[in-house]
Amino acid sequence: MNHSIRTNVWRGITTLALQLPSYTSERRLAEQTCLTLLHSCTTLTNLTQIHTLILKLGLHNNPLVLTKFASTSSLLNAIHYASSFLFSPSNNHNDLLLYDAFLFNTVIRAYAQTHASKFKALEFYKTMFTYGVLPNKFTYPFVLKACAGIGDLNLGKLVHGSAVKFGFDDDRHVQNTMIHMYCCCGEGVEFARKVFDESPKMDSVAWSAMIGGYARLGRSMEAVGLFREMQVKGVIADDVAMVCVLSACTDLGALELGKWLESYVERNKISKSVELCNAFIDMFAKCGEVDKAMKLFRQMSSRTIVSWTSVIVGLAMHGRGLEAVSLFDTMIEQRVAPDDVAFIGVLSACSHSGLVDKGHYYFNSMQKNFGIVPKIEHYGCMVDLLSRAGLVKEALEFVQKMPIKPNQIIWRSIITACHARGELKLGETISKKLIRSEPMHESNYKIPGSTMIELNNEMYEFVAGDKSHNQSKQIYEMMDEMGRKIKKAGYLPTTSQVLLDIDDEDKEDALHRHSEKIAIAFALLNTAPGTPIRIVKNLRVCEDCHSATKFISKVYNREIVVRDRNRFHHFKNGLCSCRDFW
C-alpha cells in the first residue's frame, strides 16, 4: 500500500469505527475493525487513537486484539506503552483468559530485540507464570535471545533448565538459540559446544552460531576448524555461515583461505547478501588486497553504510587516506547518511595520512551537519591526528578542552608522539601520571608479540625466539644470513626501543629474534623467489623490524606485506608504503 492509500483507508475505517455504538453487540465487526486499524497503523498518534477505541469498544479483554496491539507497538518501538496498558490494574486481571502465551511471546520478543530492555523480556517471562500462562516452544527463542543480550551465564543456565523442564530443549530453533546464547555469555562457549555436539541434526544455523561464537571470541583457528568440519560432514554453508567464517578468516589475515571462500560461494551459488559482500570487502582489505575490496565494493548493486565504512577503513589501513577521504565525500554526495562508525573511519584515514585540516573539518561537521555527538573514539582520533602530525602541544590542549575524560588510549598516543618527537621529558611525565592513576595499564605491555603466516593452507605462528618449528635450524641460519646481507646493504639496528636492561650486543640479539623476522625467514625458505610475503603481527611493528624489513625487501627482491595491530605496511624495494609515518 502506498502512503496516500494507506492514509485514506485509515481515515475511512476510523470514521466507521467511531460510528459504532459502545459495547456493540457486533463483537466480530468491532474486533475486525480494530485488527485492520492496527494493521495499517504507522504512527504513535494512530496507536493512541486505537488504544482509546479499544477501551471504548470494550475490546480490552480480547486476546487477539491485545496481541496485535502489542506487535504493532513493537514495530513502532512503543512496546513499553503497550505493556503498561496491557498489564495495567484497570485491565481485568482476574480474567485469566485475557492473556495467552502468544501475547506474552509478543511482548517478550519486543523487549528482547529492544537494545536497552533485555531484562524486561525476562521480567515478562516470569510474569507469564504468575498469570498461570505456560510457555510454548516459541517462547524460548525469544527469552534466550534476551539472555544472549544480557550475557549472564547463570541466567542462561536457568532458562536452559526451564526449557528442559517444559520439554522444548529438543526443538531445533531452541537448540540453535541456546548455542548462540551460551556463546554470548563469557565463559559459556563450552556449554554452547556441549549443546552443539549433542544436537542430533545440525543445520547451517547451528554451525553458524557455533562458528560465529568462536569468531567473536577471537578463537579464529577453532572457527575455521569447525567450518572445515562442517564441510567434511557435507553441510553446505549459507550466506550467514559464510559471514561467520569470513570474520575468523579476516582476523587471521588468511588471504588464501579468503580466496577459497570466495570460490566456495561461487561454486555453491550462495546468495551474495549485502552482509556477505561487506564481509568479503572487509576480509580482502584486512588480508592485504584493498584493490580487490574496492573492486567488490564497486560491483555491489546496493550498499549500506557498513559497505562504505568497510572500504574507507580498509583504504585508511593501507595508508591511502586521500582515496578514503574522497570516497567519504562521494558517499555524502550520494546522500548516504554517515553514522558514528563512518566518522571514526574517515577520521582515522585523516590521521594515518596526516590530513590535519580535513580531520578538523570532518570532526566539526559530524555534529553540526549530521547531529552525531562525538564519542571518546572520535576525540581519540583527533588526538591521534594531532599527535602523529607532531602537534603535541595542540593535542594536549585538545585533551584539556574535551568534555569527556580522556582514556589510556588517548594518553598513549600522546606519549608515542612525544617519543617520536624527542619530547622525552613530557612523555615521561605523562607516563608516570598514567601509571599512578591506572596501575593496571602495565598488563598491556605483557602481551607477547607473535607473527602469523599462511602457507599452503596452513597457519603458522611464531613468537620471539621461537624454536618450536621443525625447520627451526634452517630458519635461524636464514636469519643469520638475512642479518649479514642487510648489514652489508646499510642496515643499522635500532636498539632504543628495547626496554630490557641489557647491553647493546644482547639488545641486538633480542631484536634479531623478533617473531616477524622469524616469520620472514620462514617465508623466504618456503616460498618461490619473487613472490610476495604476507605476515600478520599481533602488535605494532617495532622501529627496528620496520627498518630491517625495508632492507630485506630490497636485498631479497620481495614485496613484503605486513599487517600490524593498526595498519598495513607494504615493503617494496627498500621502501615502505607508510613512508615511515605510522
Place this chain on the structure above:
DNA sequence: ATAGGGTTAG
C-alpha cells in the same frame, strides 16, 4: 509468530 551475520580510535 520462533534460530545464526557485517563496519569501530591505538
